[in-house]
Amino acid sequence: xxxxxxxxxxxxxxxxxxxxxxxxxxxxxxxxxxTAILVFVGTSTAVAGAATGRASYDSLAVVxxxxxxxxxxxxxxxxVSGCHLNPAVTLGLAATRRFPWPAAGAYVVAQLAGxxxxxxxxxxxxxxxxxxxxxxxxxxxxxxVSAGRAFLVxxxxxxxxxxxxxxxxxxxxxxxxxxxxAVGFALAAGIFAAxxxxxxxxxxxxxxxxxxxxxxxxxxxxxxxxxxxxxxxAALVYDxxxxxxxxxxx
Numbered sequence: 242x243x244x245x246x247x248x249x250x251x252x253x254x255x256x257x258x259x260x261x262x263x264x265x266x267x268x269x270x271x272x273x274x275x276t277a278i279l280v281f282v283g284t285s286t287a288v289a290g291a292a293t294g295r296a297s298y299d300s301l302a303v304v305x306x307x308x309x310x311x312x313x314x315x316x317x318x319x320x321v322s323g324c325h326l327n328p329a330v331t332l333g334l335a336a337t338r339r340f341p342w343p344a345a346g347a348y349v350v351a352q353l354a355g356x357x358x359x360x361x362x363x364x365x366x367x368x369x370x371x372x373x374x375x376x377x378x379x380x381x382x383x384x385x386v387s388a389g390r391a392f393l394v395x396x397x398x399x400x401x402x403x404x405x406x407x408x409x410x411x412x413x414x415x416x417x418x419x420x421x422x423a424v425g426f427a428l429a430a431g432i433f434a435a436x437x438x439x440x441x442x443x444x445x446x447x448x449x450x451x452x453x454x455x456x457x458x459x460x461x462x463x464x465x466x467x468x469x470x471x472x473x474x475a476a477l478v479y480d481x482x483x484x485x486x487x488x489x490x491x
Contacts, residue, residue: 257323261341265343267322270351275355276352276356277356277359279314279326280360280451283306283310283447285363287378292367292371300436304441308425312421312424319410323340326444327447327472332472336473337476352446353449353450359450379452380440396470398431399472403471403475404475407475407479428443
């Protein structure tokens, strides 16, 4: 094992310069609140037209809602919990020993609960029409998209997101100030690419709450498993293949 790899596996710093300590309560609460906010803003934007009967926001509004919200939350909460807000990010970091496994379990539970809470708040704010007509912004494969293709798409776009997260938010060579913006843009890009095919969850917690409360369960396994696979693979690729890379000398 190289000295750089040893340093990474024993590091006590998390995403965005956060400190990895032994007390999990407040960071897990932060993950819950952050994920709830992200899911609420994104899904409320997605259901606004159906729930109010007025002209619907277009897909660009949904992309911006998720991307801008993640940017803001990463800047605001990154130093507290690392602002993962996504089980694929947490499990990817844990798989490369950049995050402790016991804490990863608490984070994933908090994120899934936050996704459920965010969808519930969307339902509460916009009323029954948000569920009946807007499906609470649930992500389901569009007509003609098989489960296998949806799995591939969600894995690919989550790979991109997590690759950006681990590269800009864990590597000291990256400029810290740009990390939240890069991560928010990566999420927006993923939703742009996947939205026409799968709805663009790019996050098991984002899919879990809306799909569960809207009763869209037949394809939920795709949105729980595919992003996790893509996220873990991205973290491993960066850790094992890219992290020690440097541009060639002139």
